[in-house]
Amino acid sequence: MPTPRETILAALHARLSALPATALRGDALPERVPPAGMLILRDGEPGEPEVTLSPLRYHYQHRAEIEAVVQGGNRDAAFDTLCASIGAALATDRTLGGLCDWDEAEAPRPVDLPVEGAASLKAAVIPVVLHYFTADPLT
Template identity: 45%
Template sequence: MSSRREAILGALFQTLDNALDANVRRNEVLPEKVLAAGLVILRDGDPGEPDVTLNPRTEFYAHRVEIEVYVPRDPTGGGEAALDTLLGSIGAALRIDPSLGGLAENLTPSAPETGALAIEGAAPVLTARLVVTVEYLVSDPLSD
């Protein structure tokens, strides 16, 4: 049996993988090449310090999960529209079930930080990084 944290991260991964045409990976190193459909990497992120209530003991986490998005730069210098479309698809996927089947209280995505990345020996890629705050309750952070 997995912890609530792992169940949430697994459900978030499945949500993205099922909804996107891009390749979706978890905690992956950046490959040398990004396919035309794009690449999305889910990083487990930081659960932070919980708010704790007693009787019964409950910990409330606002876990900051990172999503990295990569699309190849168009040979003519474009690609921003493809990045924007992929970010829109991620937003739509997250809105389908913000409780991840009852595992979480809520999902709140941040606005993306965008940029460009030069990869040695490969075509440059456009990037975006966003943080999804996943709020959830547990009685034991290691097993619940």
Template identity: 65%
Template sequence: MPTTREAILTALADLLSTVPYVPVLRGEVLPERIPPAGLMILRDGSPGEPGVSLSPLTYHYQHRAELEVIVQFGQDRDGRFDTVVAQIGAALGADRTLGGRCDWVEAEAPEPADLLVDGAATIKAAIVPIILHYATSDALGPPL
């Protein structure tokens, strides 16, 4: 049985995979070729320091996962990037609890940057922080 953290991150990756035409990888390195529609790479991030309540012992996390959003191809790279980010927001808005696995999911605004690539089209990329609010009875293992 996966830990609460792993179940939530897997559910987040599954939810992000519903964004049309844009593949999502989890914890992978940036591939040499970016798919035409763009690419998302989910990084597990950090659960941070939990709040703790006693009786029963519960750890309350605001886990900060990071989603790398990369778009390279096309004349309207900026428009495509904006579309992908909007689709991510719509996917998260459709299931704020990841099927009841966490208390709340929210994304922070991306800070896009244009990255130059030798011999290739410029890449537009950003990290979209995704905050996962959840509680668990064990900081290391079993689900709550």
């Protein structure tokens, strides 16, 4: 049985997989970026939980990361469209189907990355804070 953390990250990946961009989880950036862009979900860090007693609960603000990458001629517009689609996908259900208390993306900080012999990339890491609790920090 998967842990709440894994269940939430899998639901976030499923939400990203519904977008036109190719969505991977924990993979390396491939040599070619599809025309609609590429998203790579990184599990991130759960951070230090706040603990409540009776009943015992560990409340996390888990920072996952989405690497958003586009390549090609109209990179600025494609990147803007990709970021907006991520925001819209997250806003449709901030609890990921009731699996977490809240999810919230932070603003991307885009960078242009030159690629030898190919069109440059426009990329950013988009932090997503997942608020949830569990009864055990290992589950």
